[in-house]
Amino acid sequence: MTYTRAIGIACNKVIMLIVRGLALSRIHPNVLTFIGLLINGVAAWLLASGRFFTAGLVIISAGLFDMVDGRVARETKQVTLFGGFFDSVVDRYSDLVLLMGLLVYYASINRFFYVVLTAVVMTASVMVSYTRARSECIIPKCKVGFMERPERMVLLIIGALFNRMAPVLWVIAVLGNITVIHRMLYTWQETARLEAAQLRAVTSEVERRG
Numbered sequence: 001m002t003y004t005r006a007i008g009i010a011c012n013k014v015i016m017l018i019v020r021g022l023a024l025s026r027i028h029p030n031v032l033t034f035i036g037l038l039i040n041g042v043a044a045w046l047l048a049s050g051r052f053f054t055a056g057l058v059i060i061s062a063g064l065f066d067m068v069d070g071r072v073a074r075e076t077k078q079v080t081l082f083g084g085f086f087d088s089v090v091d092r093y094s095d096l097v098l099l100m101g102l103l104v105y106y107a108s109i110n111r112f113f114y115v116v117l118t119a120v121v122m123t124a125s126v127m128v129s130y131t132r133a134r135s136e137c138i139i140p141k142c143k144v145g146f147m148e149r150p151e152r153m154v155l156l157i158i159g160a161l162f163n164r165m166a167p168v169l170w171v172i173a174v175l176g177n178i179t180v181i182h183r184m185l186y187t188w189q190e191t192a193r194l195e196a197a198q199l200r201a202v203t204s205e206v207e208r209r210g
Helices: 003-022 027-048 050-077 081-108 112-135 151-159 167-210
Strands: none
Touching: 003 167, 027 050, 027 081, 050 081, 050 151, 081 112, 081 151, 112 151, 112 167
């Protein structure tokens, strides 16, 4: 067994212990989701204050709630359609509140360029989620592209802990928008394929009747 595998198993056991403890406490999964948002709000305040390392630690703790809320819902048989919707909406707020903290920080130190860069990252973060949601209204799945929420959160944590937020923002801005373009192209290809299949079916039906 490799070290990484052993660490993964150990971490999963710890998470499952936390999940079972929360399940026994009868706390509602949606409450856990909302607590995660509140913790990210604290992290945003720390980012706005320039206390990046502490903010990184707080983001990690918020991520723990993000990992366990769904598992608690399954453990307590409280999985609902609204729960999935609520989790997605709160995740968007969590993403944006952290970036708002960075906006405030860069504005406070008069770094106009990084204010704009952070705004580009905010746009990319929203559009990555939106393009998938909108695409899956017309095709079955659109889980393509690299820069999804887990990757963005890991990068923000790295940027905060190691005081390398500027390069992290560049990476998210570039790869985030590439992910959006990738999803647009993928949706275009899939819709074209579906429309071609529908046209062939209609043509075949007309020929059969004719």
